[in-house]
Amino acid sequence: MAADSAKLFLVPTPIGNLEDITLRAVRVLREVDLVLAEDTRTTGFLLKHLSIATKLQSHHKFNEHQTVERIAALIAAGKSVALASDAGTPGISDPGFLLVRTCIEKGVAVECLPGATAFVPALINSGLPCDRFCFEGFLPQKKGRQSKIASLQGEERTMIFYESPYRLLKLLEQLAEALGGSRRASVSRELSKLHEETVRGTLAELALHFTQKEPKGEVVVVVAGR
Numbered sequence: 001m002a003a004d005s006a007k008l009f010l011v012p013t014p015i016g017n018l019e020d021i022t023l024r025a026v027r028v029l030r031e032v033d034l035v036l037a038e039d040t041r042t043t044g045f046l047l048k049h050l051s052i053a054t055k056l057q058s059h060h061k062f063n064e065h066q067t068v069e070r071i072a073a074l075i076a077a078g079k080s081v082a083l084a085s086d087a088g089t090p091g092i093s094d095p096g097f098l099l100v101r102t103c104i105e106k107g108v109a110v111e112c113l114p115g116a117t118a119f120v121p122a123l124i125n126s127g128l129p130c131d132r133f134c135f136e137g138f139l140p141q142k143k144g145r146q147s148k149i150a151s152l153q154g155e156e157r158t159m160i161f162y163e164s165p166y167r168l169l170k171l172l173e174q175l176a177e178a179l180g181g182s183r184r185a186s187v188s189r190e191l192s193k194l195h196e197e198t199v200r201g202t203l204a205e206l207a208l209h210f211t212q213k214e215p216k217g218e219v220v221v222v223v224a225g226r
Helices: 023-031 040-049 064-076 097-105 119-126 145-151 168-179 203-212
Strands: 008-010 034-037 056-058 081-084 110-112 133-138 158-163 184-189 197-202 219-223
Touching: 008 064, 008 097, 023 081, 034 040, 040 056, 064 081, 064 097, 097 110, 119 158, 119 184, 119 197, 119 219, 145 168, 158 168, 168 184, 168 203, 168 219, 184 203, 197 203
Parallel strands: 008 081, 008 110, 034 056, 034 081, 133 158
Antiparallel strands: 158 219, 184 197, 184 219
């Protein structure tokens, strides 16, 4: 990669189907001096699949506060660095914000490639209005969870949540209690994978469905606004 291309590249990676990697993402991952990975095993598997031998370095929520200054200095010195999360676009419920902010503060160039993000296909597949929406990501697991849900009672836009399969039923029940069991919603899981599924209905119907059928895989919950 040319010297004038020294910058931080945020590279979206497939959320499931490896064919969803873009040609541009492949080129950047191959040409940069260093790839920062949320999990070097996951990104290492992807790079091996793509026959890419670029050096990998761990960069995750537990060490990013200690490493962002050094990485920004590395780029300022002329190196090109790519940041990749386990799946989807860095910074969206994944590490990335702190590094981007640090680079911008230090005058280091940042470029985000377009690509996979789980909530977009889930929103479109939901059948709910997608012209205006709010992305809530993962709600707090304990402290602040109920108050956050209560604050959404007046939200008129379509709402999007990420959740683990282990807490999905709890989320649906809490949303039904706060917003009403008749509120329309959808649950998408295993997006882009072999067993991709979107279940639509009211919050009460979805809660009943996943009481009877244990969910598997990471899920995206889309809920109609008021």
